[in-house]
Amino acid sequence: MVRIAYMAAAITIPPLASIAWRGFSLLNAFVALIWLAALLAFFFFAVAYGILLHGLATLFAFVIILRHRRPGNEDHKFTPRRLIDYAIGLYLILSTSLTGSLLWYGINAPNGEPADNAAVERGSKIFVTSCHACHGTNNELAPSLDGIVGKEVAANPSFDYSAALRGKEGVWTENTLSRFLLAPDQFSPGTKMAISPLTADEARDVIAFLRSGR
Amino acid sequence: MTNTFIDAKTDLVGESINASVCIIGAGAAGITLARELAPSVADVVLVESGGLSLDGPTQALYSGQNLGLKYHDLLSSRLRYFGGTTNHWGGYCRYNDPIDYRGRPKLDVPRWPFDETVLAPFITRAAAQLGLEFAYFDPATRLSKLGEDTDALIDDASTGLMTKIFQISSKTRFAKIYGNELARLHNLRTYLNLSVTDIQLSESGRNVTAVTARTLTGKTVKITANTFVLACHAIENARLLLASNSQSPTGIGNRYDHVGRYFMDHVHVSGTKMIPSSSFPSLYNFYYLQSLGVNANISFTDPALQEMGILQYYCRFLPVYADEGVKPAMRRLQGKLWEPFDPESLDDLAMVLSDLPGATRLARSAAGGAPKPQYFNLQHRIEQAPNPESRILLSAKRDALGNRQADLMWRLNDVDYRTFRLGQQKIVAELSALGLGRFMVEELHDDYIDEHAIGHYHHIGTTRMAARAEDGVVDPNCRVFNVDNLYVAGSSTFPTAGYSGPTMMIIALALRLADHLKQSKAGN
Structure with missing residues (x-):
């Protein structure tokens, strides 16, 4: 029961927190999607693929952001505040990887009791x-x-x-x-x-x- | 190869086989005999219980109980198919030391009925057949050839310690190496899937008239020959002699109650750790030398053995490079190269990171180096004393062919315990005095030895050779006392286990027996 609650929290809190921080946006929805995909990868494939997927998606997100930067578009300037935002986004993505692998482990490890x-x-x-x-x-x-x-x-x-x-x-x-x-x-x-x-x-x-x- | 061997399950084999010489068992001894005899003796047959590969039901004919100390599963401790146990022989070769042929009355150890000079020419031939360079049994010669520093050898520095080398042959798989040769020999017929179950004597008991053989498909074949050679192995040879009791209730060759007794192995026990000093020579590191294709152990000179009043003993130094669990963790990580973040791999990674110096040493060792280990585990290995209470017994249970199973009562005696104890004491005392390491000594009590003793699949001594009928089962020519045409080949004839690895000695004795049979025209 505790584990399920923990799982639910791990799945929902990081994207919700991100949305709360930044408000709903395309980028946030995108991050949430990557989240789900990575979680699915953790559960159904090796954790390595999950992390790989995260890495690629993160890179992709940054490429989108960079391409969005146009002269005069204040919204896409790298202000310190904005850099912090990105850092937090990156942190959230990586923390998902970690959460995912811990979860995977939590679910799979208990089937073997510690070796006698x-x-x-x-x-x-x-x-x-x-x-x-x-x-x-x-x-x-x-x-x-x-x-x-x-x-x-x-x-x-x-x-x-x-x-x-x-x-x-x-x-x-x-x-x-x-x-x-x-x-x-x-x-x-x-x-x-x-x-x-x-x-x-x-x-x-x-x-x-x-x-x-x- | 297959089509020139005769499968006894087919119609090619009727109710009887007739030959001049019948060799029972196609292992190291039987194949050597067949190769030697068939070119000059007409009509030799080689009878093998198994086929050309491992087979469960045939192997199950070896089923038997361990009644004494914990021993290997008897069902798989020998291989019952063409090539015999050479099919997984490790190839360790060495000849007996001179002391092995001498009697040691204080230890109740009998002498061989001949000394090393009699066997020397046959050992030379056996070594050549196994692709070994005889000079390489000398540690200095062998190690300097490998570019090792032979000044590090312990022999000169100490009193009584001696480095003894096992060479590791690569010509071990007799079935593959000699199968085609045997198939081409015109004088030889090789029967597969035919198990000898009974030996029949003439009325006087002085001759074997025939042996009965069966297949697992229910066929019975009677084999007649002028000469029979039992070349199964130490349990099976004794079992056949004991079970062939239609004329004498105690079996064949057993008038003086020696058949099945004196079952010996080269026994080892692990105990005591040594933390090496920087001057401990890496050439005694077991894994390092193994990577060079050699094995060298520290043992004792003949005079030292006599002075201490113990049997042959040697010590192996098994390096421990890393904390427990690091080595398997590294192995698993290697196996999971493509899923490095599998959570279990994360555990393994953590394990490796927890002992990086150890992991580095393991990697260096795997690459052929000899890093200084955390410590060495000492492995003490002895020749077992010939002990009448360590023996093969017929069971009430029967195998699939209706033959009584053979059980093993494996026992050690006081001489064995003493050899382990004094052997370890001497190693600890001498190496400490030389400043080669510090020891964490595990006392080798009798109970500890009983609990930890491990056999080495060397079955020796159950039909021992002696000069007089009162003292053994076969005479110096390996002929069963008082039976004119029955011989025994293999390590069951060894009166003592000796320092050697038995296989090269088995081959040497088989070569000698072949010469004897050719000269005595026993085949005609």
């Missing part, structure tokens, strides 16, 4: 005895497990996966990884993965280790 260090530690030992022989570094026997949680199933183009695994859609989740480790041959009949089935606790620990990226 004891589980990661236990998982690292299981990795050594059950996985490392084939999935270890510089090994051509099996694909790397770097970032496997969230990675597409059968994603390595140079590895010859079993037909069953290649036929699977989607990304590896903790749930599917766990099912695979508990009963490799049921999850993926004819799999090439040679591992004695793990217990539920062992699977949870080794997945915690894989998630930790250590």
